[in-house]
Amino acid sequence: MDSKQFREAAKQLVDYVCDYLDNIRDRPVLPSVEPFYLEKQLPDSAPEDGEPWESVFNDIEKLIMPGMTHWHSPRFHAYFPTANSYPSILADILTGALGCIGFTWIASPACTELEMSMMDWLGKMLNLPEEFLFSSRGNGGGVIQGTASEATLVTMLGARSQALAKLASSCSSNQSIPLDKLVAYCSTQSHSSVERAGLLAAITIRALETDENLSLRGETLEKAIKEDKAKGLIPFLAVATLGTTNSCAFDNIVEIGEICQKEDIWLHIDAAYAGSAFICPEYRHYLNGVEKADSFNMNPHKWMLINFDCSALWLKNRHLVANAFNVDPVYLKHDKQGQIPDYRHLQIPLGRRFRSLKMWFVLRLYGVKGLQEYIRKHVRLAHEFEAMLKTDSRFEIEQPVVLGLVTFRLKGSDELNEKYSKAINDRKQIHITPSRINGRYTLRFAVCARTTEQDDIKFAWNEFQTVASQILKENEQTTK
Amino acid sequence: MDSKQFREAAKQLVDYVCDYLDNIRDRPVLPSVEPFYLEKQLPDSAPEDGEPWESVFNDIEKLIMPGMTHWHSPRFHAYFPTANSYPSILADILTGALGCIGFTWIASPACTELEMSMMDWLGKMLNLPEEFLFSSRGNGGGVIQGTASEATLVTMLGARSQALAKLASSCSSNQSIPLDKLVAYCSTQSHSSVERAGLLAAITIRALETDENLSLRGETLEKAIKEDKAKGLIPFLAVATLGTTNSCAFDNIVEIGEICQKEDIWLHIDAAYAGSAFICPEYRHYLNGVEKADSFNMNPHKWMLINFDCSALWLKNRHLVANAFNVDPVYLKHDKQGQIPDYRHLQIPLGRRFRSLKMWFVLRLYGVKGLQEYIRKHVRLAHEFEAMLKTDSRFEIEQPVVLGLVTFRLKGSDELNEKYSKAINDRKQIHITPSRINGRYTLRFAVCARTTEQDDIKFAWNEFQTVASQILKENEQTTK
Structure with a gap:
């Protein structure tokens, strides 16, 4: 691949990743594949002759995307946030070229x-x-x-x-x-x-x-x-x-x-x-x-x-x-x-x-105020989710909400909460990861993506409520 | 920076890095700056408000380039090669966006x-x-x-x-x-x-x-x-x-x-x-x-x-x-x-x-044969340099040339070779790093860049000969 081909391919890929990030809500946050899904679809060995860019490009959507957990979906609430911004991706292009x-x-x-x-x-x-x-x-x-x-x-x-x-x-x-x-x-x-x-x-x-x-x-x-x-x-x-x-x-x-x-x-x-x-x-x-x-x-x-x-x-x-x-x-x-x-x-x-090019690009293009606003938005959204939880007596908040993380449980046993957490993730609409706090199985809701907005919090809350109703109903039936 | 601004900025930067790599021979491989050159030119702290992309973009050429050692210049012969290819940079754009x-x-x-x-x-x-x-x-x-x-x-x-x-x-x-x-x-x-x-x-x-x-x-x-x-x-x-x-x-x-x-x-x-x-x-x-x-x-x-x-x-x-x-x-x-x-x-x-996206892109876009050709080109160029050295009785080859590295010395003392190596790098036309082999100070000439060609080897050889003549003359005068 020479620079002429790269100019074209890179521009095509830039458009692709912008479309991906702009429309990421259309994809389930968790994939539906089983272990070894990819091995079955890939050749056993590298090609002898170079392939055209179009083949590789088309395989992104065909082979990679079905196996992605979308960390930058506004519906990803697992672990902690992972950074992703356009200024940073720009800097990495330069970092790669300087090498x-x-x-x-x-x-x-x-x-x-x-x-x-x-x-x-x-x-x-x-x-x-x-x-x-x-x-x-x-x-x-x-x-x-x-x-x-x-x-x-x-x-x-x-x-x-x-x-x-x-x-x-x-x-x-x-x-x-x-x-x-x-x-x-x-x-x-x-x-x-x-x-x-x-x-x-x-x-x-x-x-x-x-x-x-x-x-x-x-x-x-x-x-x-x-x-x-x-x-x-x-x-x-x-x-x-x-x-x-x-x-x-x-x-x-x-x-x-x-x-x-x-x-x-x-x-x-x-x-x-x-x-x-x-x-x-x-x-x-x-x-x-x-x-x-x-x-x-x-x-x-x-x-x-x-x-x-x-x-x-x-x-x-x-x-x-x-x-x-x-x-x-x-x-x-x-x-x-x-x-x-x-x-x-x-x-x-x-x-x-x-790596400092990324810092330079991000600090300058956002400015201190831009980054402060971003932090404050996440904290605000976490408090909004906390407020929603407080309106529903089936839930209890585990620890005080200070920054962008909310820890909570369905009132009930660890087993119930484990089942609940699994059911939430199985629907693949939002993604959360659990924790153990004071010996108790606890759910963690982290505001993660750069583009998470109030509507995404409402979307998540709706999921939590819907699945809670299901799980509690099932639980009641089992107990009977 | 939103996706619209990124699309434009990324395309501008893609063109810039292609031009940079296409014309890299025009830049001295080593920079002419002294320690703390950059501190003197940068603000003491991050800007409060975000800056426009154009300011950041313009500073690449103004502030970063003067302090670069150009690892992908075909005149860089220090250390060992470091990989850099367009397919790999493409993959990193995707890696960054998936995050x-x-x-x-x-x-x-x-x-x-x-x-x-x-x-x-x-x-x-x-x-x-x-x-x-x-x-x-x-x-x-x-x-x-x-x-x-x-x-x-x-x-x-x-x-x-x-x-x-x-x-x-x-x-x-x-x-x-x-x-x-x-x-x-x-x-x-x-x-x-x-x-x-x-x-x-x-x-x-x-x-x-x-x-x-x-x-x-x-x-x-x-x-x-x-x-x-x-x-x-x-x-x-x-x-x-x-x-x-x-x-x-x-x-x-x-x-x-x-x-x-x-x-x-x-x-x-x-x-x-x-x-x-x-x-x-x-x-x-x-x-x-x-x-x-x-x-x-x-x-x-x-x-x-x-x-x-x-x-x-x-x-x-x-x-x-x-x-x-x-x-x-x-x-x-x-x-x-x-x-x-x-x-x-x-x-x-x-x-x-x-990171495996980089492997996938490179292995597919080059193919096994393409990568083999690349290895063989480097080895061939190293042997060409070895052949040039053998034509000049002022030099001795230290170890047999097997792959892309040639180790050699000016016949004479460690001190002479140290002076020689420094003089080569001080001219900033090519860049080499030394080694100590069997207790002796030795020069290393590695074929490094993806785009190194026969003319670049000739260019380097010309540098080595020119500087050898200077150094040996100086040495002779000092001894007299």
């Missing part, structure tokens, strides 16, 4: 420098303490990671390396410190990726109990640290969450931060979903306490219209992570080393795309 | 299933043993990772988990096995990411000496294993490389595979660059021995025209990796679990883009 791999400054100065500036821009939008920004000309700065899982892992490895270095310098003997003495903390509500990072980094993770609001408190952490120290363990890291996946609960980072500072423990804050909301002054108070943290992470690829992957991680001292990762072959050295960061030291992979 | 996060089958059946089929297609193109493919309906299968670094880390964690499980089952006591007893092997020529994976996974890595061809041999590995076992260590993994970064050397995987089987050690093969060449029957013999490996990795995003990121990893027993990573929250469960793989178990992050 640079920005592991060092010299590998493309623009790639490194735009990322530094964009992480500063976003840090300022969030009103992060100056120490987290490159503009402070200190040790701080931000880096784009692929996912919050990676951000947690990178942070854990930095903290682990720092803890081992401290221990080594305080030990007179040459004895090696076994990793199994180290312990990190999160809460029972933390994302599964924290437990996973512990598995990978060979670190013990203790998931601490939360209070009645599903919030991890300082005294709980303090007690755990005391217990572990008494056992001869070495606490070195706490991961606090702002906006948990289960229920959008907030750990008390003011209290936790104080304990971490007192105990000289690394505090990492995971605000993967909720972090985007902190660009609105009325939600910024949830971030109070971040000044006591060592690292902070949020995902613009969730709720800030920057397409996956773009997970923003800020570090107060980026050198602590760089030191943990430091490997320096001659083929990666360059003249300006040390004058400006080389991002390869701040991530697990070596290679990296020019 | 699904395919961590489980239900999160988008098409995303999981197309990846399974594409990994099988590519596995067949490479003539991988049937056990590595999903179509065998056994334990094997392929997964797209972000980078070879991630593939190595994932594999190391799988192997570590398997080793610990074996030890636990053979120990009668409840004693925990300290990680520092485990040892993995690579060679002194392995990529820095192997050492790095060891740091992350808290595993000791021994880099073994190679033979005169920079190839790791079976007897070297066997000797190391014997030594380590005698010290009470537990060898569990060997990472062999096909096509090293330094010199495109090949470890002897037939010999290594035999030792690994005898010693019950996981063998991982990293063919990040060279792997793409194995789709040509004349190079497939380098892969003989893969049948003894447990995992095999190559990067279509290097030399197979599939844009970054797309690193292909095949496992003979994918469950060994899945078991190492297994964390199973209720919000990720679904009905069809167990019937078909959930890719989240085979990677470090949770989220993942619909």
